[in-house]
Amino acid sequence: MTGGARGKVSDIVLGAGDGVVEAYVVEPRDGAARAGVLFLHWLGEHHNDRTQFLSEARELARLGVRSVLPAGRLPWVPDPIDVETDVANIELEQVRLGTALDALVAGPPTGAPVASSATTSARCTGCSWPRGARCSQPPS
């Protein structure tokens, strides 16, 4: 393992409509990522959001890992209320997290451990984020 500067952190919004997902992206500051990690946070009384694994993602960035840390929705935002609604919300969460996963595999090179076939063609031309992503903090 090699050291180096901790990763750079960006705050982005992926997807659209009900499937919108806010996420942090942590990348190696010096050089391309060679693997990716999707961090999904817990439900609890502290760091009950996408900040939970931020420091771990920054540690892994020193090892060449690009991480995506999406915000959870169910049951952080809507409460579970009945079977129809909850099934729909679980499926919606899969859409949201799938969007976050797509953003992850679009980062490291094809063949990096987390990726199957990286969708590198899904990048916008103005920055390094996937097409459709809105960058609240452009990559530095």
Next chain:
Amino acid sequence: MHGLLLAARRPVFAAAVVIAATPRWGDWFLRFWKVQGDRFDYLRRLAPLDPIEAARGLTAPTLWQFSSRDFFIAPMSAVELARAAPVDGGPRIEWYAADHAMRSAKARAARKQFLATALNLA
């Protein structure tokens, strides 16, 4: 729990770490929210989406981390979930002296090492 379902549906993961998860959505939702309708119908309808069903479809090496003083996850539930994964020789389960929040430096170090090995970062 959402991650287990995602990993089963999108088998692109080279490795997974599962921390303090419970086998069924109903374990949380029925106990801590006022869910309307019949309890058994609820459990039955959500069953195909339950983490324990997703675990049966896991293909990646998985590290399971649980706390020995977790109010929300009984050890028997933790073992039930991890054992659902189809792994030769049984699942890799680690127990930590912590509560559900899993504020354990040892757990953090262990999953970092696990990921470093699984992702060829060494």
